[in-house]
Amino acid sequence: xxxxxxxxxxxxxxxxxxxxxxxxxxxxxxxxxxxxxxxxxxxxxxxxxxxxxxxxxxxxxxxxxxxxxxxxxxxxxxxxxxxxxxxxxxxxxxxxxxxxxxxxxxxxxxxxxxxxxxxxxxxxxxxxxxxxxxxxxxxxxxxxxxxxxxxxxxxxxxxxxxxxxxxxxxxxxxxxxxxxxxxxxxxxxxxxxxxxxxxxxxxxxxxxxxxxxxxxxxxxxxxxxxxxxxxxxxxxxxxxxxxxxxxxxxxxxxxxxxxxxxxxxxxxxxxxxxxxxxxxxxxxxxxxxxxxxxxxxxxxxxxxxxxxxxxxxxxxxxxxxxxxxxxxxxxxxxxxxxxxxxxxxxxxxxxxxxxxxxxxxxxxxxxxxxx
Numbered sequence: 001x002x003x004x005x006x007x008x009x010x011x012x013x014x015x016x017x018x019x020x021x022x023x024x025x026x027x028x029x030x031x032x033x034x035x036x037x038x039x040x041x042x043x044x045x046x047x048x049x050x051x052x053x054x055x056x057x058x059x060x061x062x063x064x065x066x067x068x069x070x071x072x073x074x075x076x077x078x079x080x081x082x083x084x085x086x087x088x089x090x091x092x093x094x095x096x097x098x099x100x101x102x103x104x105x106x107x108x109x110x111x112x113x114x115x116x117x118x119x120x121x122x123x124x125x126x127x128x129x130x131x132x133x134x135x136x137x138x139x140x141x142x143x144x145x146x147x148x149x150x151x152x153x154x155x156x157x158x159x160x161x162x163x164x165x166x167x168x169x170x171x172x173x174x175x176x177x178x179x180x181x182x183x184x185x186x187x188x189x190x191x192x193x194x195x196x197x198x199x200x201x202x203x204x205x206x207x208x209x210x211x212x213x214x215x216x217x218x219x220x221x222x223x224x225x226x227x228x229x230x231x232x233x234x235x236x237x238x239x240x241x242x243x244x245x246x247x248x249x250x251x252x253x254x255x256x257x258x259x260x261x262x263x264x265x266x267x268x269x270x271x272x273x274x275x276x277x278x279x280x281x282x283x284x285x286x287x288x289x290x291x292x293x294x295x296x297x298x299x300x301x302x303x304x305x306x307x308x309x310x311x312x313x314x315x316x317x318x319x320x321x322x323x324x325x326x327x328x329x330x331x332x333x334x335x336x337x338x339x340x341x342x343x344x345x346x347x348x349x350x351x352x353x354x355x356x357x358x359x360x361x362x363x364x365x366x367x368x369x370x371x
Contacts, residue, residue: 027366028367028368037363040356040359041312043355043359044310044352044355044356044359045355049067052344052347052348053067056344061340065338066338066340066344070327070345071327073334074326074327074328074330074331074334080330080334082213083217084323085218085222086218086287086326087330088222088225089219089225089280089284089322090115090280090297090300091300091303091307091326092226092319092322093221093225093279094277094300094304095305095308095311095318095322096225096228096229096318097111097153097272097273098111098273098308100269100276101269101273102249103249103269103313104245104248104265105248106157106167106270108171108273108274109171109172110152110171111301111302111304112175112178112179112300112301112302113174113176114153114274114277114281115281115297115300116178116179116296116297117148117149117181117278118145118146118149118278118279118280118281119145119284119297121141121144121149121278121281121282122141122285122286123190123201123285123291123292124144125140125141125144126141126202126205127202134206134208137207138210138286141208142279145278145282146275147275148278148281149274149276149278151274152174152178152277152278153271153272153274153275155170156174157266157267161267175301182292182294182296183294185292186292187199187294192291200291200293201291208286209290210286219283219286220287221279221284224279225322228276228279229315229318229319230315236315245265245269247260248260248265277301277304280300281296284296284300303325303349304322305353306325306352306353307322308321309353310356328345328348329345332345
């Protein structure tokens with residue numbers, strides 16, 4: 001194969017066709033093919049399972065036994081299913097926020113930091129306003145968590161729109177700023193004096209905790225996520241703002257000529273994206289841990305990137321993929337009983353992302369034949 005300089009075309013060796021004529025095959029890169037087929041995510045998951053099966057077998061275990069154990073641990077019991085849904089809540093909220101930004105090709109990879117500051121802001125309500133009623137505690141925690149996440153997103157949007165700074169860099173660096181700020185407060189001013197010297201805030205009271213379903217840990221943060229997905233769907237499909245987002249994502253140049261203020265939309269989507277991640281942080285501290293502590297998120301903000309990409313920004317797809325990855329996390333815990341580390345779920349997540357990227361790239365190439 002010899003490259004054809006000056007174009008995105010590679011010429012293959014000529015070969016005879018049925019009629020006896022000789023044909024040359026051209027491998028062309030088509031940058032306009034940005035949407036891969038619907039079956040690409042499904043194939044990516046299947047290939048990831050096959051690839052990881054090789055490593056599981058090399059470790060002396062049966063891949064079928066391991067995958068069955070993971071599935072049963074995540075979905076085979078009522079406890080496992082509710083735990084999967086608990087893990088799916090922050091993934092859904094963060095994944096939705098990332099999907100909103102991706103709509104106009106704004107690459108927000110700062111959901112981890114936005115979730116963290118949302119959790120910190122919600123905890124501040126419990127520390128500085130400890131005697132509020134349940135309604136006002138939850139309401140203020142939700143408002144403060146959303147506002148903190150939105151502000152963290154704005155700190156990425158402003159350098160992008162006004163100074164041309166790549167949002168990948170700023171959103172990633174702000175993650176570390178948020179994590180270091182978290183360490184400061186849990187080791188310093190917010191440290192529980194009755195916590196036996198462990199870093200963390202005082203335990204939340206019942207009035208400061210989200211209601212749960214029966215005796216499970218599944219809390220009403222799930223309703224936050226489902227309502228947010230419904231609003232996202234309605235706004236994208238039936239509002240002018242949603243149409244403008246779709247136009248910017250499809251053709252920024254055409255959107256600019258149509259008079260759409262792209263910088264304003266970047267700021268708006270980053271406020272929304274950060275705010276949704278902030279809600280995830282609030283739901284995590286108020287509904288699951290009931291205190292602010294080091295490592296409040298095991299990487300939900302990063303996993304949500306794969307969730308959004310695998311769902312192809314589709315609202316229903318976001319629900320499905322967040323449950324899938326919640327199941328991977330819970331299933332990873334269950335395989336520890338048969339001698340495998342829980343990091344197998346992270347290996348699966350990485351493999352899925354690898355095949356997703358590969359599928360999107362391969363889809364942009366075409367093989368053409370000419371006489």
